[in-house]
Amino acid sequence: MHYFSNKLKKNKNKLFFVTPKKEKLSYQEFNQKSVILASYLYSKNGSLKNKRVLLNMDRGINYFIVVVALIKLGAVIIPISNKLKLIEVNYIKKKYKPLIEINKIPFLKKKIIYDKRVK
Secondary structure, eight states: OOOHHHHHHHHHTTTTEEEEEEEEEEHHHHHHHHHHHHHHHHHHOOTTTTOEEEOOOSSHHHHHHHHHHHHHOEEEEEEETTTTTTHHHHHHHHHHHSSSEEOOOGGSSSOOOOOTTTT
16 A cells, blocks of 8 residues: 555656546546445444455456455455356355455545545
């Protein structure tokens, strides 16, 4: 996180991420979205420090926003392919007992006031 924070300070308005669908985010926009998500997750679940979180999403901008938000919260990330069969996903859930599962984050388009304790 320290490396990302330093890059953010130096490059906040520079382009950070571009997808094949031409979605673009600057370092600052990316960080804001990860902070908003981290605050949302904290408000819904409390501290996620050392808690297991199952991440079952397509790889893309939102996937990386979730990863950074979870790192900020100190969560243990269990990334799985969203192409797994239901029986395989259920096996992983049974074995690792995640506190929550994240498979989409549609609320990032809305404005959410975030908790300043999450950096």
